Amino acid sequence: MARPLTLYEKIWDAHVVERRDDGTCLIYVDRHLVHEVTSPQAFEGLRAAGRRVRRPELTLAVPDHNLPTTPRLGADGRLLPIADAESAAQLDALRANTAEFGIDYIDATAAEQGIVHVIGPELGFTLPGTTLVCGDSHTSAHGALGALAFGIGTSEVEHVLATQTLLLQQSKTMEIRVDGSLGFGVSAKDVILAIIGRIGAAGGTGYVIEFTGEVIRAMSIEGRLT
Incomplete structure (x- = not known):
């Protein structure tokens, strides 16, 4: 009798577009988050190749990495300039690129604006059972909601924008069970x-980890996002 599939294996199998002889799979991407740091070159690549975004409604853009912590609006309600020229250029590029390619953009002054891997869960963009990627190393946090989520590089950002897919090798699986209850x-x-x-900083390399047990079940979504 075959063993039950893990959540990762179920999501993976449901998103395979094509399996190749060498074991790699073309995986469909349900959700794509972009920000101003890892997306400019990706959009430029699309522009140079004459390509459009395959499914613009499945991508959500938000500025976050280069926004200063100082107030964005002056006393007169006008937008204040950003002192760092490189940051300002990247933020301007994100706004222009999303407008050109028809991608939903959360403005820097909007109430919904926030850290890219926080606004997904907050706004309901992150959903259980979906695949979600972003050019940010913290993207796996979305796994707290039962999504298969991971960070990607700029060339992969371009690939997702153009095809809504990624070519990947399936990872191994690891269960980490935490039972009992947490002390005060x-x-x-x-x-x-x-x-x-216990496992080391590189202990999860090559694996998708699923956290189970009483402690995990008792955690809030905020705790699981940690």
């Missing part, structure tokens, strides 16, 4: 640091 003052951050202490 012990947070989700303490749990993950303890796990890293």
Whole structure:
């Protein structure tokens, strides 16, 4: 009798577009988040090749990395300039690129604006059972909602924009079960640091980890996002 599939394996199998003889698979991408740092070259690549965005409604853009922590609006309600020229250029490019390619853009002054891997869950863009990618190393946080989520590089950002797919090797799976209950003052951050202490900083390389057990079930979504 075959063993039950993990959540990762179920999501993977449901998103395979093509399996190749060497084991790589073309995987459909349900959701794509972009920001101003890893997207300019991707949009320029599309422009140079004369390509459009395959499914613009499945991509959401938000400026976050280069926004200053100082107020964005002056006393008169006007947008204040950004002092760093490179940051300002990247932010301007994101606004222009999303307008040109028909991608939903959350303005820097909008109430919905926030850290790219936080606004996905907040706005309901991240959904259980979906594949989600972003040019940001924290993208796996979306796994807290039962999505298969991971960070990608700029060339892959372009590939997703152009095809809504990625060519990937299937990862191995690992279960980390945390049972019992947390003591007073012990947070989700303490749990993950303890796990890293056990398996090492590179202990999950090549794996998709699924966290299970009583402690994980009792965590809030905010805790799981940690």
